[in-house]
Amino acid sequence: MANAESAQRAEIGVIGGSGFYSFLENVTEAEITTPYGSPSDSLFFGEIAGRKVAFLPRHGRSHRLPPHRINYRANLWALRSVGVRQVLGPCAVGGLRPEYGPGTLLVPDQLVDRTKSRADTYFDGEPLTNGQVPNVVHVSLADPYCPAGRAAALAAARGRDWEPVDGGTLVVVEGPRFGTRAESRWHAAMGWSVVGMTGHPEAALARELELCYTSMNLVTDLDAGAESGEGVSHEEVLTVFAANVDRLRDVLFDAVAGLPAGEERGCPCRNALNGLKTGITLP
Numbered sequence: 001m002a003n004a005e006s007a008q009r010a011e012i013g014v015i016g017g018s019g020f021y022s023f024l025e026n027v028t029e030a031e032i033t034t035p036y037g038s039p040s041d042s043l044f045f046g047e048i049a050g051r052k053v054a055f056l057p058r059h060g061r062s063h064r065l066p067p068h069r070i071n072y073r074a075n076l077w078a079l080r081s082v083g084v085r086q087v088l089g090p091c092a093v094g095g096l097r098p099e100y101g102p103g104t105l106l107v108p109d110q111l112v113d114r115t116k117s118r119a120d121t122y123f124d125g126e127p128l129t130n131g132q133v134p135n136v137v138h139v140s141l142a143d144p145y146c147p148a149g150r151a152a153a154l155a156a157a158r159g160r161d162w163e164p165v166d167g168g169t170l171v172v173v174e175g176p177r178f179g180t181r182a183e184s185r186w187h188a189a190m191g192w193s194v195v196g197m198t199g200h201p202e203a204a205l206a207r208e209l210e211l212c213y214t215s216m217n218l219v220t221d222l223d224a225g226a227e228s229g230e231g232v233s234h235e236e237v238l239t240v241f242a243a244n245v246d247r248l249r250d251v252l253f254d255a256v257a258g259l260p261a262g263e264e265r266g267c268p269c270r271n272a273l274n275g276l277k278t279g280i281t282l283p
């Protein structure tokens with residue numbers, strides 16, 4: 001932590017696995033602590049197209065954390081505390097429509113929360129370790145994703161000849177089990193597009209910290225109700241993810257390069273707390 005002041009700052013955060021930063025040169029690592037405890041792992045700092053990026057392995061570098069055990073509050077807080085203001089959140093999902101088969105890239109514009117047990121707000125009235133007490137605050141999540149970030153992600157995918165699905169609803173379930181056929185058919189019947197386990201509360205917490213957040217969904221399987229086979233297996237998910245990680249990384253890096261510079265953020269994300277008395281100082 002000796003040189004944390006200068007080198008270990010970033011403007012953009014990427015929450016995803018080590019496959020996204022292990023090919024970068026001169027990556028430095030820093031352990032960050034937050035009033036909400038420890039994030040999933042160290043932050044890994046690298047540079048892409050002149051932009052300083054902090055990577056955070058969502059499940060820990062050895063993938064030890066299941067989705068419901070991730071400390072999402074610490075993760076987003078840690079990113080903000082090193083200067084991050086825009087976050088890209090790539091994740092694996094199941095497709096809820098036959099046409100969203102493995103290898104589909106979807107950039108959702110809506111979110112449904114079906115999780116059960118996750119701390120999903122900073123504003124719950126519980127005192128922080130630094131003595132500050134957050135007020136009860138209600139932010140708008142009508143549009144959960146950053147419009148500028150979505151545009152950058154879509155343009156990046158098209159630039160790599162990977163035609164993305166522009167918009168759709170990500171439904172987030174508690175996991176770690178996959179869905180039953182009935183759950184899957186219900187999700188599809190509601191008109192939702194893809195199902196994942198980590199998209200909530202990442203987007204909601206980012207909004208509470210006035211961060212831009214963009215979700216990028218790689219379909220690794222058809223969910224149980226969208227196909228007639230045996231249902232989803234973890235092995236299948238890992239295989240499809242591995243087969244697509246290189247091009248997903250290319251798209252991710254291009255999206256980073258295409259994000260507006262911090263001072264040029266024209267989206268509403270950075271004003272999410274305007275007029276609200278939060279009781280806490282954001283890092």
Ligand SMILES: [Zn+2]
Nearest residue numbers: 146212267269
């Ligand atoms: Zn934004």
